[in-house]
Amino acid sequence: MSDIQKGSVLSLSVTDLNNLGAGVARAEDGRVVFVRGAVSGDEIEAEVIKVTKNFLVGRLLSVTSPSPHREEGFCEAPNACGGCVYRHVTYAHELELKQEYVTHAFRKAGLPNVTVLPVKSAGRTHGYRNKGQYPVAKTKEGLRAGFYAAKSHH
16 A cells, blocks of 8 residues: 555656646656646656555655756746746647647547547737636725636635
């Protein structure tokens, strides 16, 4: 039985990104670890925040060796907004990943011979969002409006 528990700090090699933009790594006991903000090719330190029988979820503490696919400085509010799941990945790599996701979906559906063309880009990589909710709250300072942080009501 593994001694990995909530609060454990793991050194991980990130091998992939899932369709939600979380880095995918393997713990020493073989379980998959999902880490938001990690990029395939990163070497990271992550704190375990969720433990299940089959997988772990980690919170990125530090990038000890960055991936060549990593891109920083994309957004001024990366953790507060939650809208850009690929914000730490170069745009070219993001397009490759999305093409791979579609190819994999066809294979999974039993259509391995479908040719998936490269993803077309509008050329614009900043200043757009595919979904917007603009909550408005009354505070002591007046009205506040903005985006929800990822997986929250804040």
